[in-house]
Amino acid sequence: MPLLTKIKKKADDSAAAGPEQPAIPTAAATTPIRQRRRPAFIALGVALIIVCALGAFWLVDRLSTTTQVVVAAADVPEGQRLTAEDLTVTDVTVPSGVATIPGSDLDTLVGQRSVGQLEKGTLLAPSDVSTDPFPAAGxxxxxxxxxxxxxxxxxxxxxxxxxxxxxxxxxxxxxxxxxxxxxxxxxxxxxxxxxxxxxxxxxxxxxxxxxxxxxxxxxxxxxxxxxxxx
Structure with a gap:
């Protein structure tokens, strides 16, 4: 092919292709930062979860555990002989260290005397009743x-x-x-x-x-x- 024809063909091809577009820079791929795990914090979190779970279990157990005890069903003056109408039983959660009389002992209290003034609703303790005669000596x-x-x-x-x-x-x-x-x-x-x-x-x-x-x-x-x- 003649040289002039080659030059003209190259010019025609360049015009058809349009103006040369500048290269678009691409962002360099970023490498994710690897976070360091701290075993001490993980162990502390697990321990807190266990403690909270045990605390919740203890609280639910305390609230759901009740005991049947004897209570005064009416106001009873000191020294009065107790009757079945003076006493009843109820289910309560008894705090540690509080003396009470089991509900199963209700019948054994009838006929005994109150040691002090008993108010309606009072939890009876063994010291609140007695088989001693009344009035006391003196x-x-x-x-x-x-x-x-x-x-x-x-x-x-x-x-x-x-x-x-x-x-x-x-x-x-x-x-x-x-x-x-x-x-x-x-x-x-x-x-x-x-x-x-x-x-x-x-x-x-x-x-x-x-x-x-x-x-x-x-x-x-x-x-x-x-x-x-x-």
Whole structure:
């Protein structure tokens, strides 16, 4: 082929191919950074998971474990002989160290006496009941008749400490000396009669029982509610 023809053909081929495009640079492939594993952190995480799981299991076990125990079904004054109506059983979670009476022992408690004042709903402990006679040696229970005005209108309940104070006859001058005072504890209170008279059973020491009985017979007494000794 003649040289001129070759040159013309090459020029025609270049024009047909269009302008030469610049090369597009490509991003170099990045090598991923390999993270170092720390065995100590992994072991700590596993340990925390185990501790949390054990704690949850212990809590669920404590909340779901209950014991049937004896509780007071009514308010019971000190020294009262217990009846089946005074007691019941319930399922509770008993904290460690708290003394209770198993529900299976309920029948054995009927006929025993309360050692102290029992409030309704109280969990009974073995020390709350006794087969010992009541009143105990050195004490006595005296029934005292009182009318309205001789006893506080506020609630006077079994277990409350009181004083029985001798008062003069109506219309007499106040006594010049100290009035006789008997200290005791309310054991029981009867329902008011039709004329408003109630009988208060008072636990006193044996050496004061005769004096209290004599004061009660005169009808010239007043019941004073006093604070409990700390």
């Amino acid at each position: 004490t006595a229970v005296v029934g005292v008749r009182v009318s309205a005005g001789q006893i506080p209108t506020n609630d006077v309940d079994p277990g409350d400490p009181i004083q029985i104070v001798g008062t003069p006859r109506e219309g007499d001058d106040p006594p010049t000396g100290d009035a006789p005072v008997i200290t005791g504890t309310v054991q029981a209170i009867s329902a008011p009669s039709t004329d408003g008279v109630v009988v208060v059973d008072v636990l006193v020491s044996s050496d004061q029982s005769a004096t209290l009985a004599a004061l009660s017979a005169t009808g010239r007494i007043s019941v004073v509610l006093v604070p409990e000794e700390e």
